[in-house]
Amino acid sequence: GQNIDQPTEMTATEGAIVQINCTYQTSGFNGLFWYQQHAGEAPTFLSYNVLDGLEEKGRFSSFLSRSKGYSYLLLKELQMKDSASYLCAVFDSNYQLIWGAGTKLIIKP
Amino acid sequence: GAVVSQHPSRVICKSGTSVKIECRSLDFQATTMFWYRQFPKQSLMLMATSNEGSKATYEQGVEKDKFLINHASLTLSTLTVTSAHPEDSSFYICSARDGGLDTGELFFGEGSRLTVL
Numbered sequence: 001g002q003n004i005d006q007p008t009e010m011t012a013t014e015g016a017i018v019q020i021n022c023t024y025q026t027s028g029f030n031g032l033f034w035y036q037q038h039a040g041e042a043p044t045f046l047s048y049n050v051l052d053g054l055e056e057k058g059r060f061s062s063f064l065s066r067s068k069g070y071s072y073l074l075l076k077e078l079q080m081k082d083s084a085s086y087l088c089a090v091f092d093s094n095y096q097l098i099w100g101a102g103t104k105l106i107i108k109p
Numbered sequence: 110g111a112v113v114s115q116h117p118s119r120v121i122c123k124s125g126t127s128v129k130i131e132c133r134s135l136d137f138q139a140t141t142m143f144w145y146r147q148f149p150k151q152s153l154m155l156m157a158t159s160n161e162g163s164k165a166t167y168e169q170g171v172e173k174d175k176f177l178i179n180h181a182s183l184t185l186s187t188l189t190v191t192s193a194h195p196e197d198s199s200f201y202i203c204s205a206r207d208g209g210l211d212t213g214e215l216f217f218g219e220g221s222r223l224t225v226l
Contacts, residue, residue, distance in 0.1 A: 033215070042115075042202050042217040043153070087152060097143070097215065101152040 002026045004100035006088050011106045012078055020073045020086050020103045028093020034062050034073045035087040037102065043087055046073065075105075083107045111137045111207045115218025122193055123226055130188045130221045132203030138183040139205035143215070144176075147200045159186045193225045 004024045012018040024032070031050040035043035049055060049064035049071060061074040073086055088100040112135040122128050132142055140161050145153040157178050158166045165178035175197075177189040186205075190197055200222050204215040 040200070040220075040222070042220040044217070045214050048214055097155070099152050099155075 002092060002098050004088055004090060004098055006086075006100045006103045008101070009104045009106065011108060012075075014078055014080060014107055014109050016078050017074065017076050018078060018105065020075075020088075020105065022071045022073070022088035022100055024069050024071070024088070024090045024098070024100075026090050026092045026098055029066060030091035030093065030095055032062075032064055032071050032091075033087075033089045033097070034060075034071075035089065037085045037087060039084075046086075078107050080107050080109070111135075111205075111216045113139075113203065113205050113216045113218045115203050115221055117221055118219055119222045119224075121224045121226065124194050125192055127189055127191045128193055128223060130190075130201055130203070130223075132186045132188070132205070132218050134184045134205045134207075134216070137205075137207040139186075139207065140183060142180060142186040142203055142205045144178060144186075144188050145202045145204065147202060147220075153202065156188075190223065193223070195225045198223055198225045 006022045033048050034046040036046050037043040047062035049062050054063045059076045064071045085102040085104050087102045090098045114133045114135055116131045120128055142159040144156045146156050147153050155168050156171045159178045159180040161180045161183050167173045175191055180186040200220050202220040203218040
């Protein structure tokens, strides 16, 4: 079956760095997304990786290793507003989006 | 970036009534739109894939006669929850893909919170 694993919850301190991991096992691969979702709101797009390597966008970076079925989202200089759920999702061979359960990130002062 | 508008954002209805939720792509044509349901503290669950001009493709376990999806134009898809019951209370979110982009990025509507009394 298709499966995406990410930690359920993580806690970090304001100003610090946190890495959220995602491993996937899907029938084919056509890209991996990271979305941020605040409680009660729709997800917002953070990143899309289809090739191996690190992509940096301001305070957020996303890494992909297709051979390992692994990605991480790196958040630097954490701010309180970064408290949210972070969803990892993968396009399989049919371009169906498979979603992880999300990682709830709690930022403490 | 591309904008997807979803309406209404909140709706409260009585058990047994039907509710329609609209999803519009405002500045791009969306041949495919997706409808998700999300229960509290859970991830998104894909309900169906809506294709313009054809019947929607429903995920296993989703009743197509209860959740009617219409995608009559390239910018509008609607989800109608028929004969709603309290267990249908949830957060419904639509998304669309801009075929003109090569990122495959999905653009989400704001979501509609349905409460069935």
